[in-house]
Amino acid sequence: MSQTFNLKNEPVWLKESHKRRSSRSVQIGKQSIDQLIKKGDPITYTTIAELSKEIDPEGKGIHPNTIRTNEQLYEYYKQHSKTHKQKKNSKNNTFNGSLTNENIEFHKIKPNRNIDNTRRKYLKLSKEELVQRLILAEEYIAENNTKWVTSYFESFK
Known part of the structure; x- marks a missing residue:
């Protein structure tokens, strides 16, 4: 027997918890981005996630996917990230590793x-x-x- 999720029966505490966690992510993410700007470091998902662990009083930080899924944080990221707008030459790039005389004949x-x-x-x-x-x-x-x-x-x- 499978159980279906009904939005009408969603507990109130779940919405409050989600809102609290979401605002925490936005706050820590924005602080991380602001510090990266001050340092002059690139603003990427990885650098934000790493710095957020240092900033977070709990030491948890935020996951890189949180930046993508949280609308407020993602907009803030897009405003300040230079790498977000960069386009690679090709997604199926044939280069795989460093070039040496051995693999170029x-x-x-x-x-x-x-x-x-x-x-x-x-x-x-x-x-x-x-x-x-x-x-x-x-x-x-x-x-x-x-x-x-x-x-x-x-x-x-």
Whole structure:
């Protein structure tokens, strides 16, 4: 036998408890956001939740999901967060970890590859990933130039 929840039978103490907890979350969340602004730290769900544990007299703090679900707190968060409005280049970003010479095989790049596909692939990468890839490519070129010059002069001996 299943029991259905009826809003008419909702206890009054439950509404009061919910209202009290909601206002506590708003108060602690706003204090956390204000302190992060003063410090100059980024305002993200995680940083707010971490700082709220320090601010909260009970030591509980608030959960990151509380920021999303509490309308007042979410509006306050959106007003002050710079990361809220940022858009990632792509949700299905192919980058997974740091780039090293081992996982980029420059020697396998073909000169007759499809440039449009390559361009699309690079547009999906973030600026940081592109810079890292460019640095690795320059290192690869410099190493191979050194090897080529060395072997060229050794061939005259």
